[in-house]
Amino acid sequence: GDSVTQMEGPVTLSEEAFLTINCTYTATGYPSLFWYVQYPGEGLQLLLKATKADDKGSNKGFEATYRKETTSFHLEKGSVQVSDSAVYFCALMHYNQGGKLIFGQGTELSVKP
């Protein structure tokens, strides 16, 4: 079945450092890909998405490109802030299979001043 694999955390960075969180997936067909962010004690918020190969999703300085050839959707940000500290989830969905999200295990990011 389909699956998503993320790099293990926690990831600890200094403020203004460059961030990469790796995400690879296994899926049939052409799923949509997502990054969600979760702050402590809260639900998930959509950070960005890409619905077809070579699409780049971007939001709040974060970017990820849908790479069909490497089945990857790595999350990047050029300069992280303390407020970016959260858990980040990579996920995939087939819109024609009920819209069920398949998640990676999450990567905790901690940004120090």
Add this chain to the structure above:
Amino acid sequence: DGGITQSPKYLFRKEGQNVTLSCEQNLNHDAMYWYRQDPGQGLRLIYYSQIVNDFQKGDIAEGYSVSREKKESFPLTVTSAQKNPTAFYLCASTAALQEGNTEAFFGQGTRLTVV
């Protein structure tokens, strides 16, 4: 403001009790979902419903039940048959699913603890 409301935020269950978690949305979304989150793990799908009066099991449906009598409501019951119910439960919804329109919106979650 439109959104998804889950209640209660915290819930405590005694051994052998059934408890019901509420999920209400005013986004006019067709599909609704329940996910379970355990520490250090991703979310896993419990049940989902694409239309009123219809729902399907997800990957971990055993010990749970749902109903979808109204478009805006999708309550989850954690039964006594669920042996390890302590977890964070998240409800989500999506509009009519079509290519390029696949965003899911999440509630704030309910933390269930067995005491």
